[in-house]
Amino acid sequence: MSTGSRSAYWFVAPAIILMGLIFFIPVLMALGLGFTNYSLGNSGFDFVAFENFEKIFTRRSYEKMWGATLTYVLVVVPLSVLLGLAAALAINSVTRFRDVYKTIYFLPVMATLMAMAIVWQIMLHPTAGVINRTLASGCDVEFAYGVLSGAYFGFDPLTSWYGNACADVMPNWLGDKKYAIWVICFIGVWQNFGFNMVLYLAGLTSVSRELYMAAQMDGAGSAWDRFRLVTWPALGPTTVFVVTISTIRGFQVFDIVEAFYGFGSAGPGKSAYVMMFAIFEKGIKQNLIGIGSAITIIFLIFVMFITLVQRYLVERRVHYS
Amino acid sequence: MSYDIGNSLKHTALILGALVVILPFYFMLSYSLQSQREIETGLSPGGVNAGFFGSQSLVLDKDCLQANTPERKEIEVAKTSYPGKTEREIYNILLKEVETSCSSRPALMNYSMAFTKAPLLRYLLNGVIVTLSIFLIQVVVALPAAYALAKLRFLGRDFIFSIVLLCLLVPVHAIALPLYVILAKLGLTNTYAALIIPWTISVFGIFLMRQFFLTVPDDLIDAARMDGMSEFSIIWRVMLPTAVPALLAFGIFSVVAHWNDYFWPRVVITGDPNLFTPPLGMRVFKQDTEGDLHGPMMAVAVIVVAPLMIAFLMAQKRFIEGITFTGMK
Amino acid sequence: MSTIQLKNISKSYATNLVLNNVSLTVEDREFLTLVGPSGCGKSTLLRVIAGLETPESGSVAIDERLVTKTAPAHRNLAMVFQSYALYPHLSVRENMKTPLKLRDLSIIQRLPLIGPLIAPGKYQSLNNQVEETAATLRINEYLERRPGQLSGGQRQRAALGRAMVRTPLAFLMDEPLSNLDAALRVHMRAELSELHRNLETTFVYVTHDQSEALTMSDRVAVMMDGTIVQIGTPEEIYNQPEFLSVAEFLGSPKINRLELTDEVIAKLKMPSKAQLLKADIDLQLIKHVCFRPEHVTLSNANNKPEAVVRHVENLGSEFFVHAELAVAGCRIILKLDAPTGSAINIGEVLRLSINPNSMLFFDESGNRIRGREHLEDAVA
CATH class of the missing domain: 3.40.50.300 (P-loop containing nucleotide triphosphate hydrolases)
Known part of the structure; x- marks a missing residue:
């Protein structure tokens, strides 16, 4: 053993102890408690085998949880990745105002989501919100009405969404089951795509300029050919990473739901009953630690699975050293 | 010129995107300056468009009015100063006075209410205490571990590093429930400790600093040993200074994450407003004033969001680099 | 095509x-x-x-x-x-x-x-x-x-x-x-x-x-x-x-360059003023004279310029000899074959002979100066 091997143990000791306390014991606890009906304050608990999991996969309220969580993840991940990529490509190809765009698109990533969600809520208020006020004022402007309701294009305005809203009432974005989860998805995309954009921009700087030139010499005349031949393959590792991290973050959505709906409610008809919200409601508010732990286990399995897929995809690729 | 058309299309799309992104920031600032009526209708008194600043015409603070409405006693006292007037008239005069003293410009009122309706300063202070403690402890724990994992040889090093990699897979929010159970059992909920403890170890920080230390030449460390430094002082006097750029990136990442975090404070702080962090305080402020204090609420939002925003705008390159650097692993 | x-x-x-x-x-x-x-x-x-x-x-x-x-x-x-x-x-x-x-x-x-x-x-x-x-x-x-x-x-x-x-x-x-x-x-x-x-x-x-x-x-x-x-x-x-610039860019080791003064002409002996004039080269214009390392040979003649050896590089098949040319006050490099080079010691004084035909003349702005006639003909 060489110099400093004895002190090495002192240096890693705090980290090891904390990893044990903060990662290993809780994960093991979740794995154990997920199979019990434990509640805080109870002296004992019963082993209930898979009962908790059975509930999660069969009961209606958990059906809502799966619906909301998967909707959020399956909408926000692809959209925020694609928008991030599109923004990065566009910013990378223009010469002016790059930093301005970059800064603006990155603002939501830095901003406190709780605060911004409350701002969105005020803007989305069904009658007093600026969005519906603007939409409603468009109803009286002939051109706007004509275009948005499709009347200009020969459609019956009353069959269109906008025509209907004008005739009847503007949508209650957050209070209507039809819209609520989609609005939450929209805000999720709004908040996250700037982060993906920055990662893509970093990925783009590593694409060699000579490779684009080589593609041009090889006959790749169109921008699409060059994107397919050079940019997209070069961004492969970035894409794998961006999708992984977006998905794991997607499963953790919580703030927006709490901001919009009072403490404890999960949107109209529980349509925004996302996974973290379920863990919080069941495990902490209702003190059903067993059920909460079972959801935690499922969550951890998801994360493991996504990470394994990522590792596999990353290791499959061989690159220039 | 097809190039010019393509270019203008790109700028058009980028500008439209930027408008959507910036919209809530615009309204947050604008609403924090306007009266409730202006926020709800978009119109200033007289029916003109409120614009960004609103009309700033005087508005009445209803709570203030209620608290100071002239009472019997005051009217009796005032009778001497207004001889010959009926009680009704005196009451009206006094009411006018109170109304004047309770009126103020919406911008001023919103921001002053932000601090009076809730202990906002306390929230901000809590935010600072929590984020800074977390970052400092993270560094104190991670730096020696990262140094040992990168530069020292000892039995079990690879095993320990693989444990770090394993922990990297687990998002702390995901295991919030068992962590909460432990803290509750220890009686630590509703304490600063509960806010800080789960974040004291950043496996990500260890990983990041280890990767950084791998790039530091061994010669530098050997030279320090030749100079007679102990391993402990090598960490703080040699490695720490070389690691400043990486630490800065990690610091930005850590501070942003924990200043903005809402979920964990929500889990462990259940009652005591003295422990609320800014996002939690915001949510409670919204709950308490449901519906009718949009202006002050937006003022709170501005104050909560502003510190990071200002820091970001002043050093945007560093922030973006920091987040990318820490993001790419 | x-x-x-x-x-x-x-x-x-x-x-x-x-x-x-x-x-x-x-x-x-x-x-x-x-x-x-x-x-x-x-x-x-x-x-x-x-x-x-x-x-x-x-x-x-x-x-x-x-x-x-x-x-x-x-x-x-x-x-x-x-x-x-x-x-x-x-x-x-x-x-x-x-x-x-x-x-x-x-x-x-x-x-x-x-x-x-x-x-x-x-x-x-x-x-x-x-x-x-x-x-x-x-x-x-x-x-x-x-x-x-x-x-x-x-x-x-x-x-x-x-x-x-x-x-x-x-x-x-x-x-x-x-x-x-x-x-x-x-x-x-x-x-x-x-x-x-x-x-x-x-x-x-x-x-x-x-x-x-x-x-x-x-x-x-x-x-x-x-x-x-x-x-x-x-x-x-x-x-x-x-x-x-072209002369200096090509060739390894780099071409030797001397500033041409009357003294250098006098002491280098060759080419002489008369020869240059005869070749119709305007002496007033010449600022630099250059010759490649391989064009320098060792000589026994007493009237040849002297150079002191400062450094010898052995490249196996040939030797690069760095020598200080007293007349011009600058260092030049000689490229010698292995047998000749290996006999040279640092500090030794060499007598050098430079083929006048291989000399290149340049004016102040670096342009080549050529005579109407070839220099060697002039010598003859």
Whole structure:
């Protein structure tokens, strides 16, 4: 053993102890408690085998949880990745105002989501919100009405969404089951795509300029050919990473739901009953630690699975050293 | 010129995107300056468009009015100063006075209410205490571990590093429930400790600093040993200074994450407003004033969001680099 | 037939003029090398030929066809890059097939999976072309590997293969050997020359390495500060440089330069004032006299100038001797054969003889001064 091997143990000791306390014991606890009906304050608990999991996969309220969580993840991940990529490509190809765009698109990533969600809520208020006020004022402007309701294009305005809203009432974005989860998805995309954009921009700087030139010499005349031949393959590792991290973050959505709906409610008809919200409601508010732990286990399995897929995809690729 | 058309299309799309992104920031600032009526209708008194600043015409603070409405006693006292007037008239005069003293410009009122309706300063202070403690402890724990994992040889090093990699897979929010159970059992909920403890170890920080230390030449460390430094002082006097750029990136990442975090404070702080962090305080402020204090609420939002925003705008390159650097692993 | 004609090409980045009114004709089947120090504009000029850069003014013609505004894809030129620029995610085979696919297949035929089903015959012929080219370059064994799994030399060949596979009008090479180690570089020099002879195609080759320029080319164009300062065969460029800068750029070790004063003329003895005058060289104009290290020999004659040996470098087959020339007050380098060189000790005083015929004279601004008559005739 060489110099400093004895002190090495002192240096890693705090980290090891904390990893044990903060990662290993809780994960093991979740794995154990997920199979019990434990509640805080109870002296004992019963082993209930898979009962908790059975509930999660069969009961209606958990059906809502799966619906909301998967909707959020399956909408926000692809959209925020694609928008991030599109923004990065566009910013990378223009010469002016790059930093301005970059800064603006990155603002939501830095901003406190709780605060911004409350701002969105005020803007989305069904009658007093600026969005519906603007939409409603468009109803009286002939051109706007004509275009948005499709009347200009020969459609019956009353069959269109906008025509209907004008005739009847503007949508209650957050209070209507039809819209609520989609609005939450929209805000999720709004908040996250700037982060993906920055990662893509970093990925783009590593694409060699000579490779684009080589593609041009090889006959790749169109921008699409060059994107397919050079940019997209070069961004492969970035894409794998961006999708992984977006998905794991997607499963953790919580703030927006709490901001919009009072403490404890999960949107109209529980349509925004996302996974973290379920863990919080069941495990902490209702003190059903067993059920909460079972959801935690499922969550951890998801994360493991996504990470394994990522590792596999990353290791499959061989690159220039 | 097809190039010019393509270019203008790109700028058009980028500008439209930027408008959507910036919209809530615009309204947050604008609403924090306007009266409730202006926020709800978009119109200033007289029916003109409120614009960004609103009309700033005087508005009445209803709570203030209620608290100071002239009472019997005051009217009796005032009778001497207004001889010959009926009680009704005196009451009206006094009411006018109170109304004047309770009126103020919406911008001023919103921001002053932000601090009076809730202990906002306390929230901000809590935010600072929590984020800074977390970052400092993270560094104190991670730096020696990262140094040992990168530069020292000892039995079990690879095993320990693989444990770090394993922990990297687990998002702390995901295991919030068992962590909460432990803290509750220890009686630590509703304490600063509960806010800080789960974040004291950043496996990500260890990983990041280890990767950084791998790039530091061994010669530098050997030279320090030749100079007679102990391993402990090598960490703080040699490695720490070389690691400043990486630490800065990690610091930005850590501070942003924990200043903005809402979920964990929500889990462990259940009652005591003295422990609320800014996002939690915001949510409670919204709950308490449901519906009718949009202006002050937006003022709170501005104050909560502003510190990071200002820091970001002043050093945007560093922030973006920091987040990318820490993001790419 | 493929000649390349550049007329009055100018190009600048921001305020920096990179190419200043450059004209150049590359003959059919010629191996022409653009050589110069870094930043002289040689790579930019090559990219203008390729179409990767658009000049601000001037014209480019390939086989009399004006292509100044033609996209690189439609010029039918091939290029080998310094970094090889192989697609990292594709095998060598796919790398070589890419230019063929982009040229010979329609968009639908290029689709993965479906394409080979629609046009199996075309794919077969593309594969054959790739195999043939791979055979000439002896890279068959690693056709299925990705660039990341290849050594530098193998990547180099793969990049050559990708350029050769579609029989272009001309090859453009941008420092293709600079990422190889020294031994491989020397080997590849010979191979590239051979390849050029076999392919019978025009080569335009860019390098900053003067030994590559001298060993491989039919003609060399020396570029400095955005202009071609001299163009000619390697012998002409080496022996008859028109400018001091060219003389100093070519040759290793560097050419010896002395400031010519009356005293130097007097003490160097040769050539004498009279000889110079007779050759019709204006003495007033001469500022520098240069001679290559290999043109200095040792002499026993007493009237020859003296030099003190300061340093000796043994290169095995030859010796570089650094000596201080007392008359001129400067150091010069001598290139001596091994037997002569090994006998020399540091501190020794040598008497030198410099062939007057090999001396080059330059004026204050670095232009060559030639006499009307050859100096040797004057001596005679």
